[in-house]
Amino acid sequence: MNAQHPVHIVMIEDDEGHARLIEKNIRRAGISNDLTHFLDGNSALEYLFNAPDGPALNGPALVLLDLNLPDMSGTDILAKIKGHEKLHRVPVVVLTTTDDKVEIQRCYDLGCNVYITKPVNYESFADAIRQLGLFLSVMQVPDADGA
Amino acid sequence: MVIALISGFLLLIAAFLLVLLELRNGAASSALVRHTYEVKDTVSELQIAVERAEASRRGYIIAPTAYRLQTYRLWSPRILENINRLETQVLDNPEQIARIKAVRPIVVRELAELDYSMDLATDGRREEALQRFARTNTLSSVQEIRDRATRIENVEDRLLAQRLNTADRQQTFLKWLLVLAGLMLALVGSLTFWLARRFTGALIASQAELHRLNADLEVRVAQRTAGLLHANDEIQRFAYIVSHDLRSPLVNVMGFTSELERANKAIGDCVNRLQDENPELLDDDVRLAATEDLPEAIGFIRSSTQKMDRLISAILALSRQGRRVLTPEHLAMDRMMSDIANGLTQQAAERGATIEIETPLPDMVHDRLAIEQIFSNLIENAIKYLQPGRPGIVVVRGDQHGDRVRFEVEDNGRGIAKDDYERVFDLFRRSGLQDQKGEGIGLANVRALAYRLGGTVSLRSSLGEGSTFIVNLPTSFSEEGTES
Numbered sequence: 001m002n003a004q005h006p007v008h009i010v011m012i013e014d015d016e017g018h019a020r021l022i023e024k025n026i027r028r029a030g031i032s033n034d035l036t037h038f039l040d041g042n043s044a045l046e047y048l049f050n051a052p053d054g055p056a057l058n059g060p061a062l063v064l065l066d067l068n069l070p071d072m073s074g075t076d077i078l079a080k081i082k083g084h085e086k087l088h089r090v091p092v093v094v095l096t097t098t099d100d101k102v103e104i105q106r107c108y109d110l111g112c113n114v115y116i117t118k119p120v121n122y123e124s125f126a127d128a129i130r131q132l133g134l135f136l137s138v139m140q141v142p143d144a145d146g147a
Numbered sequence: 148m149v150i151a152l153i154s155g156f157l158l159l160i161a162a163f164l165l166v167l168l169e170l171r172n173g174a175a176s177s178a179l180v181r182h183t184y185e186v187k188d189t190v191s192e193l194q195i196a197v198e199r200a201e202a203s204r205r206g207y208i209i210a211p212t213a214y215r216l217q218t219y220r221l222w223s224p225r226i227l228e229n230i231n232r233l234e235t236q237v238l239d240n241p242e243q244i245a246r247i248k249a250v251r252p253i254v255v256r257e258l259a260e261l262d263y264s265m266d267l268a269t270d271g272r273r274e275e276a277l278q279r280f281a282r283t284n285t286l287s288s289v290q291e292i293r294d295r296a297t298r299i300e301n302v303e304d305r306l307l308a309q310r311l312n313t314a315d316r317q318q319t320f321l322k323w324l325l326v327l328a329g330l331m332l333a334l335v336g337s338l339t340f341w342l343a344r345r346f347t348g349a350l351i352a353s354q355a356e357l358h359r360l361n362a363d364l365e366v367r368v369a370q371r372t373a374g375l376l377h378a379n380d381e382i383q384r385f386a387y388i389v390s391h392d393l394r395s396p397l398v399n400v401m402g403f404t405s406e407l408e409r410a411n412k413a414i415g416d417c418v419n420r421l422q423d424e425n426p427e428l429l430d431d432d433v434r435l436a437a438t439e440d441l442p443e444a445i446g447f448i449r450s451s452t453q454k455m456d457r458l459i460s461a462i463l464a465l466s467r468q469g470r471r472v473l474t475p476e477h478l479a480m481d482r483m484m485s486d487i488a489n490g491l492t493q494q495a496a497e498r499g500a501t502i503e504i505e506t507p508l509p510d511m512v513h514d515r516l517a518i519e520q521i522f523s524n525l526i527e528n529a530i531k532y533l534q535p536g537r538p539g540i541v542v543v544r545g546d547q548h549g550d551r552v553r554f555e556v557e558d559n560g561r562g563i564a565k566d567d568y569e570r571v572f573d574l575f576r577r578s579g580l581q582d583q584k585g586e587g588i589g590l591a592n593v594r595a596l597a598y599r600l601g602g603t604v605s606l607r608s609s610l611g612e613g614s615t616f617i618v619n620l621p622t623s624f625s626e627e628g629t630e631s
Contacts, residue, residue: 015398015399017398017399017403018399018402068391097395097398118398122398122401125401126402
C-alpha cells in the first residue's frame with residue numbers, strides 16, 4: 001500500500017470469530033498494516049469520524065464492513081462514510097454473509113467499492129480473504145482529506 | 148297454502164261438473180214438460196174430435212147436409228187416431244194407461260154407434276136413425292168420455308205443475324250453483340294471485356339473502372386469505388432470518404476447524420519427526436492423539452458442519468423461492484418439457500433410463516422458472532430412484548380438464564412405500580434405501596412451488612414397481628389469493 005501514508009484498516013464486525021479469522025488470513029497474505037476492530041456500529045462511527053487517531057483526522061484508511069451489526073445496519077454506516085466530506089473516498093469492502101441481490105445492489109448504489117460474500121466453506125473463505133489481502137497490497141488508497 | 152289452493156281447484160272442478168250435470172237435468176225436465184204439453188194437446192184434440200163428430204152426426208140426422216157429412220168424415224177418424232197417440236204418449240205412466248184403457252171401450256162403442264147411425268142416415272133410413280138416437284143415450288156416453296178425458300187432463304195438469312216446479316227448482320239451484328262457482332273462482336283466483344305474489348316475494352328475499360351471504364363469504368375468504376398470506380410471509384421471513392443467522396456461527400465453526408486442522412498438521416509433523424528421531428520421548432497416547440484422534444474428530448466436525456451448511460442453504464433457497472416474484476407467461480409445454488428432458492438426457496443415459504414425452508401436452512400461463520423446477524425435479528427423481536436391474540422408463544403426459552391441467556410423471560423405478568407418501572414431500576425427509584445423494588429438498592420444493600402456483604402435487608406408487616407423481620395446476624396463474 002501507500003508507502004508514505006500507511007493505510008489503516010478498520011474492521012467493523014460483530015462476530016469475534018469472524019474477525020479473528022479475517023485478521024489471520026489477511027496477515028497470512030502478507031498484509032501488516034495496523035488493523036482496528038470494532039464490534040458494533042456506534043463505536044466504529046465514533047472512531048471513524050471523531051477519534052484523534054481516526055481516519056477523518058488522520059491518514060488514509062480502508063474499511064472492512066459487515067452488514068449485520070447489533071446496533072445498526074451496515075448499510076447505514078456505509079451511507080454515512082460515503083456521505084462524509086472527508087471520508088467519502090475511503091474504500092469500503094463489504095464482507096458479509098448476505099448474498100441477497102437487492103442488498104448487494106443497494107451497497108454498490110451507496111458507493112461501496114467491493115462486495116464480498118463470506119463463503120461458509122472455510123477454504124473458500126480463507127482464499128477470498130487472502131485474495132482480498134493481495135488486492136489490498138496493490139491497490140492505491142487516497143488520503144482521507146483528499147490531499 | 149298449496150293444499151288450500153289445490154283443494155280450491157278441486158272444488159272448482161266439482162262445481163263445474165255439478166253445473167254440467169244440472170244442465171243435463173234441466174234439459175231432461177224441460178223435455179218432460181214439453182211431453183206433458185203434448186199429452187194435454189192430444190187429450191183436448193180427442194175431446195174436440197168426439198164433440199165435433201157427435202155434433203155433426205146429430206145435425207146430419209136432423210137435417211142432412213153435405214157440409215155436416217163432410218165435417219163428420221173429417222173428425223170421426225181423428226178420435227181413434229188421438230186415442231192411439233195418447234196411448235203411446237203415456238207409456239211411462241201406468242195410471243194414465245189404465246185410465247185410457249178404461250175410456251177406450253166407451254169411445255169405441257160410441258164411435259160404432261155414431262158410424263151406425265150415420266150409415267142409417269146416409270142410406271136414407273133417417274127415421275130409424277132418429278128413433279135410435281132418441282132411444283140410445285148418446286149424450287151421456289159423450290159426457291162420460293168428456294169427464295174421463297178431463298180427469299186424464301187434470302192428472303196431466305198436476306204432472307205439469309209438478310214438472311214445472313221441478314224445472315224451476317233446478318233452474319234456481321243452477322243459478323245459485325253458478326253464483327257459488329263464480330265466487331269460488333274469484334276466491335281461488337285471488338288465492339292464486341296472493342300465493343304467487345307471496346312466493347315471488349319470498350324468492351326475491353331469499354335471492355337477496357343469498358347475495359348478501361355470498362358477499363359476506365367473499366369478505367370472510369378475503370380476510371382469511373389475508374391472514375394466511377400474512378402468516379406465510381412471517382414464516383418466510385422467519386426461515387430467512389434463521390437460516391441467515393445460523394450461517395454466521397457456522398462460518399466460525401468451519402473456520403476454526405480448519406485452523407485446528409492446520410495446527411494439528413503442524414503438531415502431527417512434529418510428532419512424526421520425533422517418532423523418527425527420538426521415539427522414546429513419545430508415548431502412545433500423544434502419538435494416537437496427534438495422528439488418529441484429532442484428525443478423526445476434525446473430520447466428523449467438518450462433515451457435520453458441511454451437512455448443516457447444505458441444510459441451511461436449502462432452507463435459505465426455499466425461503467428465497469417463496470419470496471421470488473412470479474411472472475406468468477405463456478408456456479408451450481411440448482417444447483419446455485423436451486428441453487427439460489434434453490437437459491437430463493446425459494444423466495439418464497448414465498443410469499440406463501429413457502424419458503418419453505407423450506405429446507401434445509396442454510399449454511399453460513405460469514412462471515417459467517417455477518414450472519421448470521417442478522418438472523425437472525420430478526423427472527430427475529424418476530431417473531434417480533430406479534429399480535436395480537431394470538432399465539428405467541420415465542413417461543410424462545398431461546391433459547386439460549376445464550381450467551385445470553393435470554400432468555403425470557410416471558416411472559418404473561423402485562417405488563415408494565405407502566407410509567412414506569406424505570413424508571417424501573417433507574423437507575429433509577427421504578424414503579427407502581439411502582443410496583443416492585440428496586438432502587430431501589427436491590419434493591418439498593416441488594410441493595411448495597405447486598402450492599404457490601395454486602396447484603397440488605400428489606403421488607401413487609407401489610413398492611418395487613414404480614411411482615407416478617401427479618401435478619394439478621390451474622391453466623393460468625392468477626395473483627389472487629397467492630400474493631398480497
